[in-house]
Amino acid sequence: MTDADYGVSLSLRDRAFRDEVRAFLDSALTADTPTQTRTRGEKTRLERMRWWQTRLHEARLAAISWPTEFGGRSATPVQQLIFNAEMAAARAPEPINRSAINQLGPTIIQWGTDEQRAHYLPRILSAEDVWCQGFSEPDAGSDLASLKTRATIDGDHLVITGQKVWTSKAQYADRIYLLVRTDTRAEPRDGISYVLADLATPGIEVRPVRQITGASEFNEVFLDEARVPLSNVLGPLHGGWRVAKSTLGYERVGQSRTHRIERRLDILVGMAKQPNALTEKAFADEYVSDQMVRFAAQVEALRQIAAQATAAGVRGMSPGPEASLAKLLTSELDQAMANFGLDLSGPAGVLEAGSPGAAKNGNVAQSYLLMRAATFGAGTSEIQRNVIAERLLGLPRDP
Known part of the structure; x- marks a missing residue:
């Protein structure tokens, strides 16, 4: 390069x-x-x-x-x-602790005590501790402020009961960072705490969720009176909403990093250069070449936007609403490119791994199915558009 x-x-x-x-x-x-x-x-x-x-x-x-x-x-x-x-x-x-490196680590640097930084950060870098995120619940996805997992204070511990869902990597993680409601009388966003917990804690159970791909990358996590030290609260007690916003900002920046989408573009270019299900002319076909040029232009634009969104995190600051713009564009482009890969492959593109004649050994079908979730993982496209409208464009909130 x-x-x-x-x-x-x-x-x-x-x-x-x-x-x-x-x-x-x-x-x-x-x-x-x-x-x-x-x-x-x-x-x-x-x-x-x-x-x-x-x-x-x-x-x-x-x-x-x-x-x-x-x-x-x-x-x-x-x-x-x-x-x-x-x-x-x-x-x-990618490293096994990618989400902890990109999201949790910067949050601990920003909000943690000296003791928390000294303990957790080296173990994140060395992969001695592998982390997962416990934010979403069955009735609290994009609207995290409505979460119901509760934690009561018992001496120097929190006693946590509730359920998390769509928890990536929980089946092999060592620890989890999660949001719990510690003050049920406060306004929804004012009674939440951000907690770091060991998944080996008695009362915590992980159950894999089988996905449309056949894999189980996501999990349910059940907490039944799990006791976690109060010293594991990150940031102020009952003030976890502000801490969580930092994590979500870092997460959206991480989602927007372009190496994965650049790989997808390279694969698509290779597929488009050959006779395919759309045309025997390959790149000489006007529709195929036009589509690939559009993707290439979008990837380049996204690279520039992602670099700007990353800059805040590099400076040790919480990413702003620009991170939502980068995340929105990344997820929708990811999905569009997966769709086009299916178009180029034709019937062979819907065959899964192990099927005779499956395009790219089944990776085309796998990618298409995985990208169904791209527009709502790390915050739905609708949520990102609201953030962009209100915080970047200054438009009024929805009534």
Whole structure:
């Protein structure tokens, strides 16, 4: 990649950082490493992700945007853009603790006590603790303020009872960060606390949820009088709504990072260059070439928007409403590209892995089904449009 590929001018320091990242990827991503071995099975995949995060951590590349004193590199927005682009170009896997690195870690840095930072942050970076998020409930998805999971104070502990759902990675995580209602008399947003809990705590049960893909990436989490130390509250007691808003902002920035969508574009380009279900002319077909140019333009625009949204997190600030714009565009583009992959594949695109003739070994069908959730994970498109309308455009709230 050249400077022009990043869309920004690189300083000597930026080029040195880029060269360091490239050298690391060249040495780490070899044909005989676990990260490049094509294996199936959840256990092997998790081992690869944990191994990869260990390599990133050893190279001080696991969380480059974190402040140096907490194990990061105080990277600039441009350096974060370089890192994302180089990871995408190398098709490097994601670390197992991606959500904790991108969401929980910055929240702990912003809101945690010195003791909480000293304890949790190194364990996030090393993947000694793998985390999941416990925000959504059966009747509290986008409207998190209506959550019903309750926590009563008993001495120096909280006693938590309730249910969470759509909890990604809970089946193999060690810990969970969750929202609970600690003051039932307060206004909905004023009686919530943000709690860090060990999933091995008695009274916590994880039940996988089977998805349309056949996999179980999501889970239900049941809490039945689970006792968690009061010292595990992150931020002020009853003041967890403001802490959660920080996490959600970081989450939307993380959702908008473009390495995954750039990979999808590369795959689509390869498919469109060949005779396909839409045309025998491949790129010479006007409709196919027009669609691919539109996708390429949208990915480039998204890269620029995502870089701006990332900048706040890099500076140690909560991302603003720009994160909602980046998340909205990412999820809808992700979904549109998955749909077009199905169009290019034709009937073979709907065949799952293991079926004779399945397009891309079933990955086209898998991607299409996964992307059904893109427009409501991390906040629905409707919620993002409301945030953009009210906080960016200054439009009045819905009555």
